Amino acid sequence: VTTVKRLGVLTGGGDAPGLNAVIRAVVKSCTNSGMECIGLEDSFDGLIEPNRSRLLTPRDVTGILRLGGTILGTTNRGNPFAYPISTSDGNRDYSDRVIEMFHKMGLGALVVIGGDGTLAIAHRFCSLGIPIVGVPKTIDNDIVGTTNCFGFDTAVDFATDAIDRLHTTAEAHHRLMVVEVMGRNAGWIALYAGVAGGADAILIPEIPFDTRLVAEGLRERARWGARFSIVVVAEGAYPHGGRRSLVAEADGAYAERLGGIGVQVASALARETGKEARSVVLGHLQRGGAPTSFDRILATRFGGKAVELVRQGDFGTMVAFDPPDIIARRLDEVVGKTKTVPMNFDLLQTARALGVVFGD
Ligand code: F6P
DSSP states (O other): OOOOOEEEEEEOSSOOTTHHHHHHHHHHHHHHTTOEEEEESTGGGGGTSTTOEEEEOHHHHTTOTTOOSOTTOOOSSOOGGGEEETTTTEEEOOHHHHHHHHHHTTOOEEEEEEOHHHHHHHHHHHHTTOOEEEEEBOTTOOOTTOSOOBTHHHHHHHHHHHHHHHHHHHHHHTOEEEEEEOOSSOOHHHHHHHHHTTOSEEEOTTSOBOHHHHHHHHHHHHHTTOOOEEEEEETTOOBTTOOOOEEEOOBTTBOOEEOOHHHHHHHHHHHHHOOOEEEEEOGGGGGOSOOOHHHHHHHHHHHHHHHHHHHHTOOSEEEEEETTEEEEEEGGGTTTOOOOOOTTOHHHHHHHHTTOBOOO
16 A cells, blocks of 8 residues: 555546546545545646646546536647657657656655557556556557557547438439548547448558458449448558558658548448449547546546555556456556457458458
8 A cells, every 4th residue: 555645646648538437436445545646738738837736635526527627728749758849849758857857746656547648658657666557548440458448439439420320311312422530550430330330341551451352342332232432541541552541641759640531441442343432530529528438437447446546555557457357467567559350350350251442
């Protein structure tokens, strides 16, 4: 059992529905067990700059369970080991400042809620002596060691609804509708929403596709009378022998931005099939809005477990969903890896058996 009296909590990286539910669970269980909870603003910025933190009490988190976003703010350019500074020629290492601030603020531990990038930073601070418990977050669901991250279910739900809506207009106009969903390195959203929405083709980063094979699969549908098709494509999917489609190259602290594959696939399929095609990008709509009940529960369990690990002094860990349990994993076993869709995954195989085209 630890003697932590004051706990810091921060959210880092892209937002995901359920972040506020985790914050709420952390603040409430922390306060109820006699610890103080300090909210750090905009990821590690809250430990780099003064006055970017505040005491959080149950009153401050009342009503946020159902809210998307994060009351603490977030950034995906906030790596204290390579902090972007506008005044001079690039990056500066602010990690010493973070450690100093951590102690100055009287913090005993940190709960770091973030994706792979943020958890990797957390892991480095752990090795520099800061007691940390991580909470995995990504709508892409590609963090290893946890079956689900909160936010994924909400994103899938939204994308499924979008596919349902596209179905009716696709059918009315006898068109191909291509919907581009998020999924940088992994096709979980595309696969789940694609199957849930009854898509005819699903293109994911794990399976480089051949447009001619996709078109052939869609023409097959026409043979039995279907006059429209729905294609779901993950933003990180790419044609066999080709490259991922970018809207912006990586630049300093900014990661490369993906996008554009949907419109490319639509025009290639229009050419190949002779059918009219339209494309739509769901983008950040997938990250907004209220979390589903599944995500609220998962986020609440993650937050509660994180505080339990802090109380037990079980640091250098990440909470994880290992159905039906929430467990602790070692951070060093999960950071720097990506959980992609395995080729023998039953949902992938079932989709193939149902005739869904993957373009390979
Ligand atoms: O990792 C989650 C994610 O939503 C990816 O699917 C997407 O490529 C990226 O974040 C976009 O991030 P940003 O907030 O920088 O646009």
